[in-house]
Amino acid sequence: MSVVHEVEVNITGATHEVGVDQLFFSTTDSRGLIRHSNNVFIELSRYTREELSGAPHNIVRHPEMPGGAFREMWDALKEGRPFAAYVRNLAADGSEYDVFATVTPLPDGGYLSVRTRPVCTDLFETACAVYREARRVEDQALAQGDSRRLAAQKGAQRIGDLLKQVGIPSYEDFQNTALPAEVARREKLSAGLPQRPGTDGELGTMLEAVTAVTAGLDAWMGGQDELAKLSSVLRVAGQGLRETLEDPLLTERAVSGLDRSDPRVRPLADLLDLWVQMQGIVGPVAERLADSLARLDTNSARTRFRVALARLHATITLMFVVEIIDGVGDTQASSQGVPDLIESLAQGLTEMEQQAQEHRVLAEQVASYIGEVSRMMAIPHQLLMLWTGSASSRDPDLPEKATALSEAASQAVESVGRRLAELDEAAARCQRVEVPADSSGLRDHLERLRTTVQAVSS
Numbered sequence: 001m002s003v004v005h006e007v008e009v010n011i012t013g014a015t016h017e018v019g020v021d022q023l024f025f026s027t028t029d030s031r032g033l034i035r036h037s038n039n040v041f042i043e044l045s046r047y048t049r050e051e052l053s054g055a056p057h058n059i060v061r062h063p064e065m066p067g068g069a070f071r072e073m074w075d076a077l078k079e080g081r082p083f084a085a086y087v088r089n090l091a092a093d094g095s096e097y098d099v100f101a102t103v104t105p106l107p108d109g110g111y112l113s114v115r116t117r118p119v120c121t122d123l124f125e126t127a128c129a130v131y132r133e134a135r136r137v138e139d140q141a142l143a144q145g146d147s148r149r150l151a152a153q154k155g156a157q158r159i160g161d162l163l164k165q166v167g168i169p170s171y172e173d174f175q176n177t178a179l180p181a182e183v184a185r186r187e188k189l190s191a192g193l194p195q196r197p198g199t200d201g202e203l204g205t206m207l208e209a210v211t212a213v214t215a216g217l218d219a220w221m222g223g224q225d226e227l228a229k230l231s232s233v234l235r236v237a238g239q240g241l242r243e244t245l246e247d248p249l250l251t252e253r254a255v256s257g258l259d260r261s262d263p264r265v266r267p268l269a270d271l272l273d274l275w276v277q278m279q280g281i282v283g284p285v286a287e288r289l290a291d292s293l294a295r296l297d298t299n300s301a302r303t304r305f306r307v308a309l310a311r312l313h314a315t316i317t318l319m320f321v322v323e324i325i326d327g328v329g330d331t332q333a334s335s336q337g338v339p340d341l342i343e344s345l346a347q348g349l350t351e352m353e354q355q356a357q358e359h360r361v362l363a364e365q366v367a368s369y370i371g372e373v374s375r376m377m378a379i380p381h382q383l384l385m386l387w388t389g390s391a392s393s394r395d396p397d398l399p400e401k402a403t404a405l406s407e408a409a410s411q412a413v414e415s416v417g418r419r420l421a422e423l424d425e426a427a428a429r430c431q432r433v434e435v436p437a438d439s440s441g442l443r444d445h446l447e448r449l450r451t452t453v454q455a456v457s458s
Contacts (some may be wrong), residue, residue, distance in 0.1 A: 006162035011063070012094035018044060018117035020189045024099075027340045030056045030109040036337040038320065039328060041115075042193040057113070063088040066134035067148060068155025071316060072171050075156075077105055084175040084308055086118055096126070100182045102309055104344050112344050114316050119185040123178045126166065158178045176301040180224070181309040186404040193315065202452050203426045206321045209449035210256040213345065214314040216442045222309065223433040224304045227359075230430045231297040234366065237422040238293040241373070243284055244415040245279055249408040254277045258402055264395055265402045271383050272405060275412070276382045282373055289369035296430075303355040303435075310348040317341045317449075324456075338453050346446055349439040356437045365428040374420050384413045 018024075024040035034052050042049055045060050053061070067090055076083040082104040090096050099115040118124040133154040141151040161172060163242050168174050193214065200206050245403055255272040258265050387393055388410040398406065 015096040015159055015177045016095050016097050018376045024115050026113050027406050028057050030112050043201050060089040062088040066131050066138050066150030066155040067162045068159050071152045084179045086124050100318050112340050130162045176305045180304045183308040191344050193404045196325050203325050204458050205452045209445045210318045212445040219436050220307045229299045230426050231300040233426040234293050235297050237419045241419040244412050272386050274380045276338040285372050292365045299358050313341055342450050363431045371422045384409050395455050
């Protein structure tokens with residue numbers, strides 16, 4: 001193993017940028033020791049391939065990075081989930097460079113990492129601000145005598161707290177937003193996928209297969225933006241419906257305080273009795289609806305993340321193949337990295353299929369629960385509409401308490417009607433969105449690529 005990683009690198013303050021089309025790659029074993037890397041990683045890290053081979057991947061870790069960020073990474077990887085983050089790296093010559101990194105567990109216990117240039121400025125700046133504060137918390141913890149492990153735990157906790165403050169529930173939610181945004185933006189800024197027309201033989205077969213995989217992922221990407229918008233609509237409408245049904249003004253206690261001996265009040269009181277009774281009946285169904293909406297939203301976000309990751313892996317696999325065709329750098333080393341990319345792509349396709357199946361089940365559940373709530377609320381909703389549209393509801397002599405409840409009932413009627421209509425429309429659109437369920441065609445291309453790579457490498 002190289003001893004370069006044991007030599008402290010002096011930070012010079014110099015920076016160098018990653019090009020939009022400079023995708024770089026490395027794989028490690030289960031301990032984080034580097035097995036393979038591509039030419040771009042060597043160029044940007046300023047290390048030689050020999051120095052990187054067998055070295056711990058944190059050889060390029062910048063001391064400004066909080067340990068909490070890597071704690072988040074290892075927590076995700078240990079659960080078998082891929083991870084993505086903005087990272088500042090330190091090169092061998094003391095210069096630094098920023099990347100958007102993805103890390104994916106491999107079947108053999110190792111890990112695959114693909115890095116690109118950060119191109120979503122707002123998300124990148126959010127991450128940098130969070131990292132600075134987390135680093136401050138960790139430095140303070142270390143100064144007080146905490147171990148690095150405990151300091152990293154505190155840093156991870158601070159990262160989560162800061163994300164919540166800007167409306168992001170968890171780090172997973174942040175990465176599920178950042179990766180699809182980074183991949184989509186990078187592809188818009190890119191010069192495009194490399195083409196090598198006229199390539200024949202085994203290299204031509206490899207190029208054709210990986211190009212077909214890249215193109216096939218377009219169908220998976222197509223409906224994801226629409227699903228993201230629909231998930232947001234469903235989530236907001238579902239929360240609005242729940243808040244309406246839990247209106248603190250329209251409670252059994254409030255309604256029981258009405259003077260039912262007053263003939264002007266009695267009709268309203270009877271209607272509100274029915275409304276309160278239906279709240280208790282509808283409540284459990286509304287809870288199940290809220291749970292299904294949350295699961296549908298999470299599934300949608302994880303699917304977008306997985307599709308974007310597969311797209312990224314397919315793109316860098318294509319670049320690997322082009323490197324081999326062009327004879328750039330160490331082509332033997334380049335070909336050694338392709339099998340890991342193929343395995344990661346195959347694993348990604350499996351998860352995409354599973355998530356597509358779950359999407360269909362959840363979308364059907366949501367539609368069913370919405371229909372159930374609508375049917376339950378139909379009669380009290382109509383009766384309250386009759387009251388709010390009557391002259392009695394506008395009687396200036398109606399007692400103050402009854403007037404307040406009448407206004408609350410009117411607002412509830414309007415809110416429930418609007419929310420149910422929004423939910424019904426969004427759920428129907430969600431079911432209509434084309435979500436591919438079978439990736440057998442892509443698997444055939446991957447198998448062809450795998451077989452040809454093995455033949456070229458043997």
